[in-house]
Amino acid sequence: MKKILLFLSPLLIVAYMTGCSLDDSNSAELTDIDLSELDLEAAEQAIREAIGGGGGSIINNTGESIDLRPDLSNVTFLHANVSKWPVTSNLPKVTVSGGTISMPYDKARVWPGRNTAGANVNANPWILVKQDGRWYAATWEWLRTGQTAKSSSSVEGGHIGQSPLNNFRPQSGQVYGFMVSGLARSGVRNVQERTNVVMVRWP
Secondary structure: OHHHHHHHHHHHHHHHHOOOOOOOOOOOOHHHOOHHHOOHHHHHHHHHHHOOOOOOOEEEOOOOOOOOOOOOOOEEEOOOOOOOOOEEEOOOOOEEEOOEEEOOOOOOOOOOOEEEOOEEEEEEEEEEEEEOOEEEEEEOOOEEOOOOEEEHHHOOHHHHOOOOOOOOOOOOOOEEEEEEEOOOOOOOOOOOOEEOEEEEEOO
């Protein structure tokens, strides 16, 4: 029953937001729904995407149309393919200012750390770049437990270290995607989870 209530609550919210009425004579009555047939996990995923939540969502406030698929299926991953890792962490915004790129994701102190790369790290930041008509995703650094910012100068091909982005440098005015995942840069893993993607216009 708890799962059913968790499922129905977002439906009611979506219905309210879209102007639907539960007593609309042209609509199926709520009592007509066979709850035993519902795929609750798939329904929750669809609801999250519909209202802009997790589940592969992309935050794009750049004003530019982006052909990046929400499930990242049209992305070539240059490090571990994390497209199917569940979106369990919220990345509300990414800010590039004063020589720093800030990625305040909410699992910075939740994902467990691992001693690798010379430090106790628990995440990797990603950049998504469209080059020659194709989207590529690559990590460029490590994040220590609790860390949510890096030097913006580290966002470049030398840190990426993978072709065809090994000579990449962000260009002012260009739009790039950013996200954070559990450890994915090497063979070391902690959690197979990630954040949503945030599109940013490089300053």
